[in-house]
Amino acid sequence: MLELAIKGSKRYWGWMALLAAVVGVGFLVYLQQLSFGLGITGMSRDVSWGFYIANFTYLVGVAAGGVMVVLPYYLHDYKAFGKITILGEFLAVASLVMCLLLILVDLGQPMRMLNVIFYPSPRSVLFWDMIVLNGYLFLNIVVGWNVLEAERNGTSYPFWLKPFILLSIPWAISIHTVTAYLYSGLPGRGFWMTAILAPRFLSSAFAAGPALLILLCLVVRKLTRFDPGREQIQSLAKIVAYAICINVFFFLCEVFVAFYSNIPEHTAHIKYLFVGLEGKGALVPWMWTSMGLMAVGIILLVNPVTRRQEGVLAVACVAVFVGTWIDKGLGMISGGFVPSPLHHVNEYAPTIPEILITLGIYAMGALVLTALFKMAISVKEEVAG
Amino acid sequence: MEDSRRNFLKIAGISALGLGASPVLDAFSKEEGLQTPQMIQGEKALKATHWGMVIDTRKIHSSEDLNPMIAACNKIHNIPKLETENHEIKWIWAEAYHNAFPEKETNFLNERLEHIALPVLCNHCEDPPCCRACPTQATFKRESDGVVMMDFHRCIGCRFCMAACPYGARSFNFRDPRPFIKETNLEFPTRMKGVVEKCSFCAERLAEGKLPACVEASNGILIFGDLDDDKSEVRQALRENYTIRRKQNLGTGPSVYYIV
Amino acid sequence: MNDKKYIIAGLAIFVVLMTFPFWFNMGKAAPPPEVILTPKALAAKECVRPTALMRVEHQQLLDVWRDTVTRDGRRIYVNEQGKQFNMSLSNTCLDCHSNKAEFCDRCHNYASVSPYCWDCHIDNPKENK
Structure with missing residues (x-):
């Protein structure tokens, strides 16, 4: 199927070349870092972890988010998602490559x-993180590839694949x-240090x-002959709506515990993050944004009138994506390190080289994602005839 | 596990040499009347099962009193003086009371403590979170004497230990430290960029029968010894004085005690 | 299959590229390096272990040393003759072999290996850089 990724229009190759150029710049800067x-x-x-680890954390989330199309289809037999599970799986692959x-x-x-x-050090969480991330990458490649191949051949996927699919959900x-x-x-x-961090x-x-998947679906519909489907997009939108509400609710729980108990460490x-400490507050405007x-995002997604208009939905998804990125990408990591355990307020901001390297990696992810989506969509177009 | 690794390396090394070298090696092993090489602890080495330190803050009269011990450590361990504070390397350094003990902050602090700085260093915890975090066991607690060690050869520079340490005792080499070492101690290695470092209770000096450099230079402020030996100087100091440890509530079990 | 000629051409190019280093260097074998011993090393006659063994296995020995010293805290090496050495690259090995360029580097360059020992262990003669 790989051949599908190397047969493309000028626009496709132009986009790939642009991404490759960004990857190249990032790589050169990385050589300098090396x-x-x-x-x-x-x-x-x-602040011994910064932009890299923050974006890593965020993208692990994007990778895990793919399960939101896989789970309803395979566990609840929600047929509509059958059309787009492959997009969720390939999005996970690209995210994991970036991670x-x-x-x-x-x-x-x-x-x-x-x-x-x-x-091997089983007492270290990083050891387990290596295992789960690589395992999830493997699962998604195997599952995505085989399901797509079966679709292309007009058969159902091989029977041995089912356990892998089921495993990929808790994974x-x-x-x-x-x-x-x-x-x-x-x-x-x-x-x-809060038990609610993982939730x-x-x-x-x-x-x-x-949210990213919705945006990708809208792009795919615009650029190709494959339509991921209105129902699919609307179902995803409901998932985003609930998840973002829960996310904000969890955050408010944190705020309550910290400020009602009023324990300084918390x-x-x-x-x-929100008002600044000892006169330092570089992240304050970001956090409020x-x-x-x-x-x-919540207002536009919960309200059915706005959610059903795909233009507004796109805006809401961008808001959710950027909002959670700032929250997790900028606030979560820096916020944990400032103030330091010795109560020094030493702020962090990424430097230009750091941002360029990160951008290079995002471009790499986009490159992988484009190639994989190209493959998936070519198969879908082929099957549709 | 260590031994099997060694054997593996040996076998791998020998097989890599091919057949040409194996007769030579066989000849060595067949020579008789020779003992197999051994690796032992030096006779002069100071021995303990749990090294610990007591810091007598009553003997600190001004922040300057800490300079000799810090300087001694910096010099002997080739600690660089970097240009930016962000990249600083510190093994033992001075902090105000409310930074060393942030959870014990008060508006009505004893005047003496208010005006001095306290030495802080790696606490060589009984249950060190840094060692738990390390994905390669590059930092580990030495079973024999409780020292929390760094194996710079093995460190991959992930800095998980820095996030895990609640005492800010760890530093990372953000760049090659060599150009920033004023006077190089030729007996001790420098570090390379990309690895984490910290105080080792002068493990290299203990092995030669010497006390840690900071203790020697401290003018009696620092007391060092075996916490498991009730006749040791540290135990005597602990018996006779009320002491506190940094962030005791976290359960890490610091081996550094402060008489306040 | 009418791709035959492409496949064969591709294979040929692959084989040529893969074997390039061999035929490019044919007949131009670099002479084996001659390592120079310092007077101190010459006087000692033998290293911590027999010379032939050191030549082929010093890296393994150093690997064991570094693990034993940093991880076990055992720092004294007793060799076959019962002679004791401080297991220290900086202070024992490089003390005798105080000519890195003529001793260590020559062989390492010949074998095309670049160990990073000297990134931390200060080479001899011990100079401040």
Whole structure:
């Protein structure tokens, strides 16, 4: 089926070339980082994880979000989603590629990466994260590929695939749970040390992933002869609506616990993010923007009148996607490190090289996604005749 | 596991050499009257089952009193002085009371504590969160004496340990440290970019029968010894004085105690 | 199948590319390196282990040393003759072999390996850089 990805129009190749160029720029900057060290980023002794890990966390969510089309179809036999499960699976593949690359560029000594396998350490959550992420990547490639091939041949997928499909559903939950455990099990980091972190991550994932999928469906409909379907998009929109509501609800639970108990270790981080601490508050406008965007998303998605208009729906999805990205990508990681365990307020902002490397990785993800979607959609067009 | 790894490497190495070298190696193993090489602890090595430290803050009269111990550590371990604070490397350093003990902050602090700085360093915890976090066991708690060690050779630079440490005791080499080392101690290695480092209770000095460099330079402020030995100097200090440990409520079990 | 000629041409190109290093370097074998021993190393006659063994296995020995020292805290090596050594690359190995360029590098270059030992362990003669 790979041949479908290399037969394309000029527009297709132009887009791929543009992405490849962005990847190239990111790669060159990465070479610079490799020779200089992570000092070219904005990270510091106090804020020792930054943009890379934040985007990694966000994209694990997008990857897990793909399960929101797989689950209703395979577990509840919701036939409509059969048409787009492949898009969810391939979105997960592309997201996981980005996740793994983001981890790679975050390492100080990437050449020694395999030490994680040579000296397996089951007490480390990172060890489990490696297993679940690679496992989920494998599952989605195997499942996506075989289902698509069966569709192309006009048969049903091989019987041995079913266990993998069923396994991929809890596995999706596991990737974001384990990723949340990276943070929530650390003593002395009050912002992350909450049992609700994993559910919070999942709720924002199930909003962000399907929101992106809706946007991709709209793009696909515009650019190709394949129509993912109005019902499908509307069902996804309802999922996004519920998930984003739950996400905001969980956040308000955090705010209540922190401020009613008024334990400084828990309030300090939220104060830093939303009103600033000791005169430092670079993230304050971002966080309020995020809250505003999520509120807009809720209003537009919960209200059926607005949700049913696909133009408005697209706006709502962008709002949800960007809102959750700021919340998780900018706030969640920096917010946990500021103030430091010694109560120093040392702020973090990504540097240009750091952003370029991250953009390169996003372009890489888009490249993989475009190729995979091209394949999937070519098969769909072929089958439709 | 360590041993099987070693054997594996040995076998891998030997087989990589091919047939040409194997007769040579066989000849060595067949020579008689020679003992098999051994690796032992030095005779002079200081021994303990749980190294610990007591910091007598009553002997600190001003922040300057901490300079000799910090300087001694920096010099002996080739700790660079970097240009930006973000990239700082610190093994032992000075903090105000309310930073060392943020949960014990008060408006009515004892005047003496208000005006001095306290030395802070890796606490060599009994149950260190950093070692739990490390995905390669590059940082680990040494079974024999409780020192939390760093194996710079193995560290992949993921910085999970830095997020896990509730004491901010860990530093990362954001760039090659060598150009920023003023005077190089030729006996101790430097670090390379991309690895995490921290205080090791001067494991290399303990092995030679010497006390940690900071303790030696501290003018009696730092007391060092075996916490498992009730006749040790640290245990005596703990018996005679009320002490506190940093963030005791987290259950990490710091091995560094402060007499306040 | 009328792709035969493409397949054969492709295979031929592949084989040529893969074997390129062999025929490119044919007859131009670099002479084996000659390592120079410092007077101190010459006087010692033998390293911690027999020379032939050190030549082929020093990397394994160092690997065991570094694990034993950093992880087990055992720092003294007793060799076959019962002679004791401090297991330290910086302070034992490089003390005798204080000519990295003529000793270590020559062989490493010949074998095309670049160990990063010296990124941390300060090479001898011990100079401040």
